[in-house]
Amino acid sequence: MKISPDRIRAIEARRDELQAQMATGDLPSDRFVAVSKEYAELEPVAQAASEVRRLRAEADSLAFMAEDADDELRAMAAEELHSNGQLLEAADRKLALALLPRDAADERSAMLEVRAGTGGDEAALFAGDLFRMYQRYAESQGWRVEMISGSSSDAGGFKEVVASVTGQGVFAKLKFESGVHRVQRVPATEAGGRIHTSAATVAVLPEAEEVDVKIDDKDLRIDVYRSSGPGGQSVNTTDSAVRIVHIPTGLTVIQQDEKSQHKNKAKALRVLRTRLYEQERDRLHAERAGARKSMVGSGDRSERIRTYNFPQGRVTDHRINLTLHRLPEIVAGDMGELLGALSAQDEADRLAQLDG
Numbered sequence: 001m002k003i004s005p006d007r008i009r010a011i012e013a014r015r016d017e018l019q020a021q022m023a024t025g026d027l028p029s030d031r032f033v034a035v036s037k038e039y040a041e042l043e044p045v046a047q048a049a050s051e052v053r054r055l056r057a058e059a060d061s062l063a064f065m066a067e068d069a070d071d072e073l074r075a076m077a078a079e080e081l082h083s084n085g086q087l088l089e090a091a092d093r094k095l096a097l098a099l100l101p102r103d104a105a106d107e108r109s110a111m112l113e114v115r116a117g118t119g120g121d122e123a124a125l126f127a128g129d130l131f132r133m134y135q136r137y138a139e140s141q142g143w144r145v146e147m148i149s150g151s152s153s154d155a156g157g158f159k160e161v162v163a164s165v166t167g168q169g170v171f172a173k174l175k176f177e178s179g180v181h182r183v184q185r186v187p188a189t190e191a192g193g194r195i196h197t198s199a200a201t202v203a204v205l206p207e208a209e210e211v212d213v214k215i216d217d218k219d220l221r222i223d224v225y226r227s228s229g230p231g232g233q234s235v236n237t238t239d240s241a242v243r244i245v246h247i248p249t250g251l252t253v254i255q256q257d258e259k260s261q262h263k264n265k266a267k268a269l270r271v272l273r274t275r276l277y278e279q280e281r282d283r284l285h286a287e288r289a290g291a292r293k294s295m296v297g298s299g300d301r302s303e304r305i306r307t308y309n310f311p312q313g314r315v316t317d318h319r320i321n322l323t324l325h326r327l328p329e330i331v332a333g334d335m336g337e338l339l340g341a342l343s344a345q346d347e348a349d350r351l352a353q354l355d356g
Contacts, residue, residue: 003099106169110171133331174339213273220244221244225239317341
């Protein structure tokens with residue numbers, strides 16, 4: 001990737017300007033937050049550029065020494081020059097990555113939605129397995145998982161489940177999980193021991209805040225009614241369930257898990273706000289990227305992204321042709337290697353696009 005020196009100088013000058021502004025202590029609190037946020041985005045670029053310059057200057061000195069020194073110093077310089085070249089290559093890559101456009105939503109918390117697909121009870125059981133996999137991974141990251149709504153199946157899985165995953169950088173790590181997940185295994189209910197294939201759909205949406213999406217009351221139709229459980233059984237005897245329809249888009253959210261109508265309405269608005277935010281992100285992405293889809297996938301929920309093969313103990317991510325023979329560990333929440341590979345491929349693709 002060729003990086004313009006003028007661009008680096010402009011970034012460093014802006015970084016110094018912001019640093020001077022913060023040092024005065026005269027900024028109003030809201031302005032200080034904005035300035036410090038911009039500074040935090042530019043500082044890694046400036047540091048990476050400084051390291052590249054240092055290594056290049058060191059390489060020039062070593063090259064000069066390798067030409068004019070005696071045999072012993074020449075050999076030492078050549079060895080150090082080789083080591084310097086490796087460090088410089090890594091520093092150049094770090095600078096290029098720091099300059100890549102960042103997804104503004106990466107640092108956000110996320111709304112996780114898992115729904116059973118084809119396969120009946122087995123699909124619902126698999127949806128439950130996936131949800132627990134994400135719960136365990138979230139725990140390992142120190143994130144908090146809050147159930148927003150869930151519809152259990154008779155066999156013990158989930159027909160659908162929606163949860164909020166709160167923490168730093170949740171969306172950045174989970175955003176490539178959106179898509180169709182397929183499982184191949186012998187169901188517990190299968191007496192003949194035949195392998196069945198079923199599927200579940202995962203959607204990971206960056207969680208919106210009130211400042212992101214303004215919802216006008218006149219654009220909402222809100223219905224309240226009595227919650228009901230499986231088989232029409234009453235969950236409670238008050239009209240606490242809430243259905244919210246966003247009239248301009250037709251988006252509908254139903255919430256009935258809480259016994260309080262107020263809590264159900266608050267949760268439903270939270271889900272609606274997140275889906276409206278994602279809808280706008282999709283529109284902007286389509287405008288900027290046209291019809292192009294990256295190798296890691298578009299996040300389209302109709303796209304089959306991964307297969308969990310229980311008889312062979314393997315997980316295959318079809319977008320990056322990665323197969324790991326660690327299915328029990330992954331389903332138990334040890335997803336670091338898998339998510340890291342997806343993130344690395346995304347970075348490589350974006351660097352290649354810049355080079356092109």
